[in-house]
Amino acid sequence: SAVKDYQADPARVTVIPSGANFDRETIPELSEIIKLREDKSILKVLFVGQDWGVKGGDIAFNTVRLLNEQGIKAILTVIGCVPSQTDRPNWLTVIEHLDKNSAEQNEKLIHYFVTSHVFLLPTRHEAFGLVFAEACAFGLPCLGIDTGGVSMSVIGNHNGFLFDINDGADVYSRKITELWNDDDLYCQFTSNARKHFDDVLNWESWGVTLQKELNRVLKKTL
Numbered sequence: 001s002a003v004k005d006y007q008a009d010p011a012r013v014t015v016i017p018s019g020a021n022f023d024r025e026t027i028p029e030l031s032e033i034i035k036l037r038e039d040k041s042i043l044k045v046l047f048v049g050q051d052w053g054v055k056g057g058d059i060a061f062n063t064v065r066l067l068n069e070q071g072i073k074a075i076l077t078v079i080g081c082v083p084s085q086t087d088r089p090n091w092l093t094v095i096e097h098l099d100k101n102s103a104e105q106n107e108k109l110i111h112y113f114v115t116s117h118v119f120l121l122p123t124r125h126e127a128f129g130l131v132f133a134e135a136c137a138f139g140l141p142c143l144g145i146d147t148g149g150v151s152m153s154v155i156g157n158h159n160g161f162l163f164d165i166n167d168g169a170d171v172y173s174r175k176i177t178e179l180w181n182d183d184d185l186y187c188q189f190t191s192n193a194r195k196h197f198d199d200v201l202n203w204e205s206w207g208v209t210l211q212k213e214l215n216r217v218l219k220k221t222l
Contacts, residue, residue: 014213017152018130019203020137021100026110030194033114033139034187043067043074043180046116046140048131049123052081056122056145061085061092062169063120063176072177076120077112113138117186118176124165126150133201141179141189143172153201159193 002008045064049055061083064076068091075091079098088094098105113119119135119142126144132153135142142160144150145167156162161175179186199205 015149015152016206016209016213017149017201018128018133019206020134020197020201021130022110022134022137024202026106027137028114030139030191033194034190036115037117037190040117040180041073043072043118043176044116045074045076045118045120045176046079046112046135047076047120048079048134049121050080052078052083054124055081056124057081057083058085059122059169059172060120063172064091065089066169066173067176070173070177072180077116079109079112110138113140116140118143118179119160120144120172120176122163122167122172123147123150129153133197136193136197136201139190139194141186141193143175153196155192155196159189159196 002013003010045060047055047057047060049057052058057078060076060078064074067074075093077093077095079095082096083092083094098109100106100109113135117140119132119140121129121131121142121144123129123145124147126148128149129144132142132144132150136153136159142154144154144160144162145165146156146162147165151162154160154162161179163171163175179189
């Protein structure tokens with residue numbers, strides 16, 4: 001955006017993705033996560049965001065509704081906000097707030113990241129989308145809109161799917177169905193998500209990249 005909207009010199013712009021905000025020791029090994037997701041009797045969809053409208057909550061709600069109507073037994077867990085829908089179907093769980101600074105609540109949040117099958121956040125605009133990086137840490141295939149910095153965490157057709165802002169719930173439900181019905185594709189997306197976290201979306205990588213960039217700039221100016 002700095003280059004496109006403000007004509008900044010591309011040579012002076014470097015983008016470094018943030019790391020997921022979970023302590024490494026609290027993130028289980030991928031093999032353990034995969035084992036916990038072996039039961040496919042219910043598709044567990046996770047939505048984490050503080051603003052139902054801005055984060056595309058209605059699309060997430062209608063996506064899971066369509067999945068159920070189409071014969072895929074699915075549940076939606078919403079963490080961080082309250083849905084606008086007054087109708088609360090039995091496949092919807094709402095947790096208004098979880099505080100990472102509370103060990104008990106942080107453990108509960110980790111539980112949902114670990115045991116869910118898909119992370120869905122059709123956010124309407126996003127500077128980066130730290131929660132996508134956190135989903136990748138737990139090997140969750142991600143679905144989001146190609147806006148702002150979302151594509152730094154969600155690589156289309158690699159560890160998830162990126163959508164147009166005008167896409168409706170039917171488009172999301174089709175992609176989730178495609179992923180859910182293909183075990184090999186799901187496992188590949190899970191592995192790719194975790195690898196993207198291990199290689200890029202962590203604070204160690206952030207620090208190394210920042211240090212290299214600072215050294216480059218200092219050498220250029222001295």
